[in-house]
Amino acid sequence: MFAARATGLVKMLGLCLVAGVLLAALLFPVVGGLGLASNRAADTVDQTSGELTKAELPLVTTVQDRHGEPIAYLYEQYRIPVPSEGIADTMKAAIIAIEDKRFFDHKGVDWQGIARAAAKAGVDGETSQGASTLTQQYVKNYLAFVVGKGSEEAYKKATEATLGRKISEARIATQLEQKMTKDEILTGYLNIVPFGNGTYGVGAAAKTYFGTTADKLTVPQAAMLAGLVNEPSRLNPGAAVEPAIKRRNTVIDKMRENGAFGADAKAAEEKAAEYKAADIGVVPDLKLLPNGCVGAGDGPVYGFFCRYLIDYLERAGLPFEEVRRGGYTITTTMDPVATRAAKDAAESQVPKTQEGVANAMAVVEPGSDKHRVRALAANRDFGNNAEAGQSAYSIPAEVTKFGAGSIYKVFTAAAALERGVTGLDRQVDVPATYTSKVYKNGGTRPYKVENAGKYPEKMTLTDALAQSPNTAFIILEEQAGLNNVVDMAYRLGLRDSMQGVNSAGDSLKADGSNGPSQGDRYKRDNSGSFTLGAGPTSILELANVAATIMSSGTWCPPTPVENITDRNGQPVQLKEAACDQAVAPELANALATGMSADTKPNGTAAEAARGFGRPMIGKTGTTESHHSVAFIGATPYYAGAVMTFTDGVAPQVICNSSPPRLCGTDDSRGVFGGQVAAPTWFNAMRVLHEPLPPKDLPPVDPRFR
Numbered sequence: 001m002f003a004a005r006a007t008g009l010v011k012m013l014g015l016c017l018v019a020g021v022l023l024a025a026l027l028f029p030v031v032g033g034l035g036l037a038s039n040r041a042a043d044t045v046d047q048t049s050g051e052l053t054k055a056e057l058p059l060v061t062t063v064q065d066r067h068g069e070p071i072a073y074l075y076e077q078y079r080i081p082v083p084s085e086g087i088a089d090t091m092k093a094a095i096i097a098i099e100d101k102r103f104f105d106h107k108g109v110d111w112q113g114i115a116r117a118a119a120k121a122g123v124d125g126e127t128s129q130g131a132s133t134l135t136q137q138y139v140k141n142y143l144a145f146v147v148g149k150g151s152e153e154a155y156k157k158a159t160e161a162t163l164g165r166k167i168s169e170a171r172i173a174t175q176l177e178q179k180m181t182k183d184e185i186l187t188g189y190l191n192i193v194p195f196g197n198g199t200y201g202v203g204a205a206a207k208t209y210f211g212t213t214a215d216k217l218t219v220p221q222a223a224m225l226a227g228l229v230n231e232p233s234r235l236n237p238g239a240a241v242e243p244a245i246k247r248r249n250t251v252i253d254k255m256r257e258n259g260a261f262g263a264d265a266k267a268a269e270e271k272a273a274e275y276k277a278a279d280i281g282v283v284p285d286l287k288l289l290p291n292g293c294v295g296a297g298d299g300p301v302y303g304f305f306c307r308y309l310i311d312y313l314e315r316a317g318l319p320f321e322e323v324r325r326g327g328y329t330i331t332t333t334m335d336p337v338a339t340r341a342a343k344d345a346a347e348s349q350v351p352k353t354q355e356g357v358a359n360a361m362a363v364v365e366p367g368s369d370k371h372r373v374r375a376l377a378a379n380r381d382f383g384n385n386a387e388a389g390q391s392a393y394s395i396p397a398e399v400t401k402f403g404a405g406s407i408y409k410v411f412t413a414a415a416a417l418e419r420g421v422t423g424l425d426r427q428v429d430v431p432a433t434y435t436s437k438v439y440k441n442g443g444t445r446p447y448k449v450e451n452a453g454k455y456p457e458k459m460t461l462t463d464a465l466a467q468s469p470n471t472a473f474i475i476l477e478e479q480a481g482l483n484n485v486v487d488m489a490y491r492l493g494l495r496d497s498m499q500g501v502n503s504a505g506d507s508l509k510a511d512g513s514n515g516p517s518q519g520d521r522y523k524r525d526n527s528g529s530f531t532l533g534a535g536p537t538s539i540l541e542l543a544n545v546a547a548t549i550m551s552s553g554t555w556c557p558p559t560p561v562e563n564i565t566d567r568n569g570q571p572v573q574l575k576e577a578a579c580d581q582a583v584a585p586e587l588a589n590a591l592a593t594g595m596s597a598d599t600k601p602n603g604t605a606a607e608a609a610r611g612f613g614r615p616m617i618g619k620t621g622t623t624e625s626h627h628s629v630a631f632i633g634a635t636p637y638y639a640g641a642v643m644t645f646t647d648g649v650a651p652q653v654i655c656n657s658s659p660p661r662l663c664g665t666d667d668s669r670g671v672f673g674g675q676v677a678a679p680t681w682f683n684a685m686r687v688l689h690e691p692l693p694p695k696d697l698p699p700v701d702p703r704f705r
Helices: 002-027 039-053 089-099 111-124 134-147 152-159 163-179 182-192 201-210 219-228 241-257 265-277 299-315 320-326 336-349 405-418 461-467 470-480 482-492 495-499 518-525 528-532 539-550 585-594 677-689
Strands: 061-064 070-074 194-196 329-332 357-365 371-378 427-429 433-441 445-450 458-460 561-565 617-622 628-634 639-646
Touching: 039 134, 039 163, 061 320, 070 299, 070 320, 089 134, 089 182, 089 219, 089 241, 134 152, 134 163, 134 182, 163 182, 182 201, 194 201, 194 219, 201 219, 219 241, 219 265, 241 265, 299 320, 299 329, 299 336, 299 371, 299 561, 336 357, 336 371, 336 639, 336 677, 357 539, 357 677, 371 539, 405 461, 405 470, 405 482, 405 528, 405 585, 405 617, 405 628, 427 470, 433 470, 433 528, 445 470, 445 528, 458 461, 461 585, 470 482, 470 528, 482 495, 482 518, 482 528, 482 539, 495 518, 495 539, 539 585, 539 617, 539 628, 539 639, 617 677, 628 677, 639 677
Parallel strands: 061 329
Antiparallel strands: 061 070, 329 561, 357 371, 357 639, 427 458, 433 445, 617 628, 628 639
16 A cells, blocks of 8 residues: 555656646746757647648548549558537547546646646556646647658657647647637548557548447447547547447546536436447448558559559659558549450450460540540459469559560551651562661671561562561661661650660669660661560550551650549649650551551451441560560550560460460460450450540551651
8 A cells, every 4th residue: 555655656757747847847948058949849849730720631632533532542651630510529529538537627728637636646647647638639639640640750750749749739739729729630630640550540440430420329329439539549439349349338438527528417328328238239340441552442453543543653753652641533544444445355356364465455545635544454463472473563554574576567557657658558579588688686696587477579568567577667767777677666756665664674763773775775786576575564665656646746744644633623734744746647647557557458456446347456476586576556546555465484386276274385386466466456446435436547648658
């Protein structure tokens, strides 16, 4: 007994000392000699109290498809801010009863409560009363979860048991009471405090635990939430029901003692008993808001688009950290119909769990003011379980390690047309083999190429684009100039593929240590193989190349963003690249006609295009190793690209089988672009074009004939 009282007296003296120092600090804000405060500290207090009056809390950013339907939520803290009138009186009464019953009597620091706590400590050694006011807790939670972003280090700093922190907290709380009304402080506190299970603020808590809104909370519900703020992890009602009910009932008793159920003691007791007898009432499955790209919509399908969106926003001046805190509404360009069509088409050709074979598609809508990305999909699902056929990379948008094959012949044809080397109807030489006098193999030996099939000795450029003889395009590349061909690839849309990665497909470092860029490497090494498309390529950029051609030569960045508004509904401007006239409209229109024969008889995509029956452009591609195949195509409505490639740790030949599979190094059985990639493209595009009338390609300027 004596030891307990002695301990209580020590605690009482400690509390008295703290109270005295706090009071001195409030009365004398600058005590330089004692080192308790400084002018700089006073400035910090003023700044913090000012920020709290207009605190911008971390909010949830909602990502929507083109129709305004949510496809993902991105956030650091799940919070639904609510105004005072949106919070039930039951909730306000519950939190005041259990945390600060003298809330409406003190001025930020409860001196009477501290004195009472000191007295109680002296009697029985307990210090449960008068710890801190709701105003002080508001300050503490603001510093921990807004300024400190909820990190463990920030929480420890905001709650450390030091005299300096207590003084600062008390001074801020006192200032806050002079700047805000009691109701504003209470509302601010209830919007900021954590309630466990990743929820912050009473709005999110009401929805998570009870599937309701903060203005409809009953007494038992409000009491349970009020009890959670004490120890949200230990009292988790989703896992620890009995402790949560016990704490809830304690809050109900405190509400009764505080007069929340009326002045009639007997009636109040009966109400309290009724409330305490109520079931816990928590929804069976907590209504936790999905966080991240596997989100609100069909995450495994939409996730690739979401991942690209995040990367795009980062480059456009809106960092991911800001997105996760800013409470933005991002309306994207994603079309769920196009995305589902692309997903179904990709997976129908290559099952999602097919080992080592990825099949990805990007769809872009042509336009003179914007190139809207309508779909990014793959046979893989978006996710982290590789064994289940998932990938966490935006494989349709990132630069793959593999090439698009003969699709690169389009850039050679475009450069040759631009420089007047040839025309669409003019004959080009097509020898069975060709040894270049301009390019070298490995820097020393002559560069020799041969065709994969039999061709006439001469054919028109249009037929050459459709049938894809290698020798014809090496000759055209010599005539147009390799540098011009590489530059044409960049101009038409392979901007990151040419200047953002090196020849291994790795993003260039700021210090240039892993350069040069892929495009510069081809130029430096005078590599004639460029036109055969063996280098790393972005599927999305390929689709955007087709969109540039169908937009009469206007290049625009492939944007996933339609518009963005901030938490206040104000528009947000991004630093997006401006559209530019990549090539003359006449050249783009001629190139479109030149690419229009690939889907016709004798074209490499003729079989896949059977029944499509629309004017369009197209080009298949197959790398020499058969590690990847591709198809690029467009109508005036949609442009798209598909690439099928080996995505395992050890690249192998992709066999032409059903479904395609890896077959070691036997390239005699390798698949071609017209056999997997092209069917994927047409299966998706048939869905998108079904309601649309056919539209002709633009006419050709006679100069390019």
